[in-house]
Amino acid sequence: MDPFKNSALTSILVISNMAHAKEFYVKKLGAKIYREYGGNSLVLEFLGNWLLLVTPGGPTKDKPETHFTPPINKHKVSHSFTIRVQDCKQSFEILKERGVKFITPPVDHGAETRCFFHDPDGHLFEISEYRQQ
Template sequence: MTHFIVSDDVERSRRFYTEVLGGRALRSGVPSIIEFHNGWIIINEGGGPTDDKPTVVLETPQDPDRVSSFLNLRVSDIHAVYADWSARGAEFITPPIERGHPEIRCFLRDPDGHLIEVGQTTRPGGWPPKAP
């Protein structure tokens, strides 16, 4: 899966996703393409409508506390990821919190305010649950 984000400063965001979160730049410039584990992130500037989306304007989040979607990353050791990314400059909203539905999770924002969830399952056998 590829996740597309809009940035006010594509180079700044490229550095965040590579230097802080550990992705690998496949393309720099505008747009930038980051290989991130088993997917990709495209970072591009905003812009007005196009013929295939005639009423849609792409822009960075206007209010980072009001979101309609976010990037969700599943990791095997959330405490190690939290320590590593924090040391590289990531600013988490909270440290990892144990949740009641077998999960530990925490959130951070990228430089443009896009919300990112980092989670680890505590379910025996991992995630997703095995089919019966």
């Protein structure tokens, strides 16, 4: 028996400012709004996946010792997203025109060209083009 039959995986990102996050994910990355509720949660469909943006919060009855906080230091990463693209340099230029700030321009590593950016709260994203050798 499959415990996840007909299920979907959602990634939760804790953000500090809902307006800034909404602007970034919808206007710059092209995510689609699925649902907003309470002014502190936003469900997005992004590249066939679900992202749930939430503002910081403390423990609840079902997670009594858990605190939701945005990243403290964007230079120390415990989770990141990789977006496989057809043309890394072209995707970089489009996102750069939309105001996305990259750590570096695309770097060619032979079979792979990639570059990285952060969302307004420091969550790390990579765009990567892989070419068969």
